[in-house]
Amino acid sequence: MSPLAGERNVSATPEQAAQKRNLELQFVNTMSKKLLHNNAIDSALYGKYDVKRGLRDSNGAGVVVGLTKIGDVQGYEVNEKKEKVAVDGKLYYRGIDVEDIVNNCLADNRFGYEETCYLLLFGELPTPKELEVFKSVLGEKRELPMGFARDMILTAPSKNVMNKLARSVLALYSYDENPDDVSVGNVLRQSINLIGYFPSLIAYGYQAKRTYYDNESLHLHYPDPKLSTAENILRMIRPTGEYTELEAKLLDISMILHAEHGGGNNSSFTTHVVSSSGTDTYSAIAAAIGSLKGPKHGGANVEVLEMMSNIKANVKDITNHQEVEKYLIRILHGEVNDKSGLIYGLGHAVYTVSDPRATLLKKMARELAIDKGLLDEFMLYDFIENRAPDLFQEIKGTSKRMPANVDLYSGFVYNALNIPIDIATPIFATSRLAGWCAHRIEELVAGGRIMRPAYKCVQCHLPYTPLSDRDKDL
Template identity: 50%
Template sequence: MSYDSFSEECAAIKEHLIYDLSDAMREATTMDLDLFKQYNVKRGLRNEDGTGVLVGLTRIGNVVGYQKSDAGLTPIPGKLFYRGIDVNDIVYALLKEKRLGFEEVSYLLLSGKLPNKQQLEEFKSLIAQEMPLEKKTRLHLIDLEGSDIMNILARTVLEMYIYDKNPNDVSQSNLMRQSLYLLSKFPTVISYAYHVLRHAYNGRTMHIRHPREDLSIAENLLFMIKGEEYTELDARTLDLLLLLQADHGGGNNSTFTVRVTSSTMTDTYSSIAAGIGSLKGPLHGGANLMVADMLDHLKENIKKWDDQEEIDAYLYQMLNKEVYNKTGLIYGIGHAVYTISDPRAILLKELARDLAKEKGRTEEMDFLELVEARSIEAFSNFKKGTKKRVSSNIDFYSGFVYDMIGIPKEIFTPLFAMARIVGWCAHRNEEITFAGKRIIRPGYSSIAPEKPYIEIQSR
């Protein structure tokens, strides 16, 4: 038998085996949904009213979208708190003073307190000095293959374990050192990975720009991606996005993933890589790409962007699974906690309007705001009888904002990770250093009937 014939026969056997196994898997994974109620299982760690099952306590972030009482849930305007401070207060103070604030919020989340001027300057200086990559990491990134920067980011984080002299040390000082190290390296890793991808897959010239110590995290990211071609408003808007996505409580999927893995006392790099894997999913951090794709589709298929009736008709078709990707979803609308409003979306929308004026894209911005309003109305009418309130979430505007700044889609979700690394590290540090820690191990009830083992000759 020739090598080619052997390879073809192996491929045929492999394809047949995969088909048989996947068919068996389909049967083995089928369950009656009524059994979940019978066993009182909280699917997705959600209570019957949609709230999350309480599994822990934290002093880091708080997400508020409703008031809970004996009468049930009462929707209220959304609030987000960092270490007990309303994020609205932080943002409006920064806007008033025309300061960038991601580093300040990072200090707050990691330490539990606001820095004074000297502490903030020292913190910013340290992050900027740590931002350049080690030579081995730079060379490794250039040699990496792969079209997904989230995967490259995860692999690079795991590689950082090798270069850390104390990777398994979970003392408080070492955990903080690793937190600052990761915070400083993420912008550079993402920038390198993007330019390598751009060169490998698009045949473009590879521009590698080194971070500058006189720039903030947001400014350095823009500089390393675009060079000098960004405005002050670009930097302020990106800084706001990073600030608003720095933390979202302990219950969001990626942060919970970091806390679950941290509870085993694994190393920082393994835990953060797990968080990256979680955030990558289209039902979590990858949702911003889904919104961007949907809005591109709407702009192409709705002829008159100011025609409310045409917009309504198309949205109802989407909800009826007749157009677009036929999932019945309007991406960027609705949130697990926020009901009446997502405070992050409101704050981002304010700067988005200013940015749209600067970029000459006010017509698109008006269209997005109209789609947002009509989507909420369409959902309410479509789901008649339901008490659920929905609002737009931060993903609804983030993709459009990134596009106006000139950020490529390949790094939409990596930038989310670049912001959330602060929250991940803060929650990991809390999980590990808390005196009452226990390994997180929820229960699963087996519904498989017992059966005897059958000797292979008798099968």
């Protein structure tokens, strides 16, 4: 029940309220059948009119709908016959291999998400002085506007932190003295503000949720402007505010790897589409959050966590690979877990051989596993990565490659860091915010035209029937 539930219709008896609910349910069930019938489209028509379903060509390659200088995702090559040829995955931020970014941060033993934000926003790596100034500016934006946490988050909790995050972003519009100005300088100011605010938004949204819906104690910590984004997240979501350097560094690496993934991923494309209309920054970012929440996009990391919990609950010995394999086969047959027949954390729309993010995250995940005594669990993930793709091909009768994607090992990392499942996707959003803001600025600078693709209408024309001549039965 929401905080405002019961404030209206207070005079209604329980019987009257139940009757209203039954009438509503009956109406919805009846009309749902009409919706299914009246919105169905013959799949053959997509081929007839050469419609690119999902904005993809028949070979699965994405339809080119724009140009970008921000991110490049490489998972295959297209030969002269327009066939996809599988290659090892690569990910570039502003032309720089993300592997080089991660490895240099590890070699220097420093946090790198803020440098990644700078690179994505401004298109070049910062000098040491520029990076310090940028981090200082971000630090000043860690604390939310006066009264915001109380009025906009704690008094209106949500059972889903992603929805709370989107609402909070929209609410920040009212705290901005110049919210509708879409000049580059103003949008940059708003972007930096949001990047600074997000750790507090997700932490307070989570604390409000766990207190109101889970009946847990409320633990609120102020952000520390001197700490990195990853450190502030761990500090504010944990009751004691304590964390180890290894924990923070691994979360930081995870955030770097999630910060950007080209203009074609659903949430970044959403940012481009919404920004092309000329709307404000808060509306564009809230729309991107709504996109990322979907289980086919950012919400996939939650499905990995839930699947792994299911496996550990039903396989007596996770070190016995024969037992694990038997259970994976049952998952693929749709007999257990969510009965979808899918093993989450495998496969990707672009990567065909390997996901470079999964490869990089796996190296750090092993180190964390050793530190926390979780090597057996890590090897369970490793076994799924190596065995499940073959099982998928055997059982599904397909030659499609299913490499591990970033969600598989981010799931392990979140488990090892004791990050609640409620904020797995919100942390993804916090990471990807830098990419969204960069794409919004790029659209405002280089786009210039509202996106307006065409849809072919396949509904035949019908005469209008007067109300008195229509069937009166639902």
